[in-house]
Amino acid sequence: MVQNVLVPLPQQKLVDIFKSLDKNGDGVLCQRELKQAFKGWGAWFPGMPTYRANRGISAADANGDRRINEAEFGDLVKYALSCGYKLN
Ligand SMILES: [Ca+2]
Numbered sequence: 001m002v003q004n005v006l007v008p009l010p011q012q013k014l015v016d017i018f019k020s021l022d023k024n025g026d027g028v029l030c031q032r033e034l035k036q037a038f039k040g041w042g043a044w045f046p047g048m049p050t051y052r053a054n055r056g057i058s059a060a061d062a063n064g065d066r067r068i069n070e071a072e073f074g075d076l077v078k079y080a081l082s083c084g085y086k087l088n
């Protein structure tokens, strides 16, 4: 199912979500942290968090380091929303 309407979140909300997902506090979200993120957003069945994390990185990783920084996080969120996940 494709969700056409992407709901932009306030920048401060994005920063809050980003910080809560960055478990080791290094300022970037690695694949492991993204897997946890997608799990929390509703990708619960086996294999799906890994799949979404990899797709999300492909969609949002602008500088090619396979990690998501704050500047790239907006696109990662758009990807998650386009998949129908609810961010809270
Ligand atoms: Ca991190």
Ligand SMILES: [Ca+2]
Binding pocket: 061, 062, 063, 064, 065, 066, 067, 068, 069, 072
């Ligand atoms: Ca990156």
